[in-house]
Amino acid sequence: FKRGVQYEVASGTMIPNWGEKRFVAVGEQGEVRKMTAQVCEVNKALLSVSKVVSARNRVVFETGSYVEDRMTGEKMYLKEVGGMYMIKMWVKKGF
Numbered sequence: 001f002k003r004g005v006q007y008e009v010a011s012g013t014m015i016p017n018w019g020e021k022r023f024v025a026v027g028e029q030g031e032v033r034k035m036t037a038q039v040c041e042v043n044k045a046l047l048s049v050s051k052v053v054s055a056r057n058r059v060v061f062e063t064g065s066y067v068e069d070r071m072t073g074e075k076m077y078l079k080e081v082g083g084m085y086m087i088k089m090w091v092k093k094g095f
Contacts, residue, residue: 024092027076
């Protein structure tokens, strides 16, 4: 938990960090990932590529972009939309 931390959003407004949440996320193809997120009031969550890579993953940005688990080889495909790369994920109930 990053007490007292605030983030600046695109409009320049500062928003507070409300804490940290650990959860299980499920991708479109049924991929399961344990995740840790900083909680704040946003419409879309962001992933840190450096943190994804430090958690034993490879991130590839090209035709057919993806995040690959280096241990299992499992890939979660990214979709490029307006210059942003997205992964659809859902939080698993009962985590």
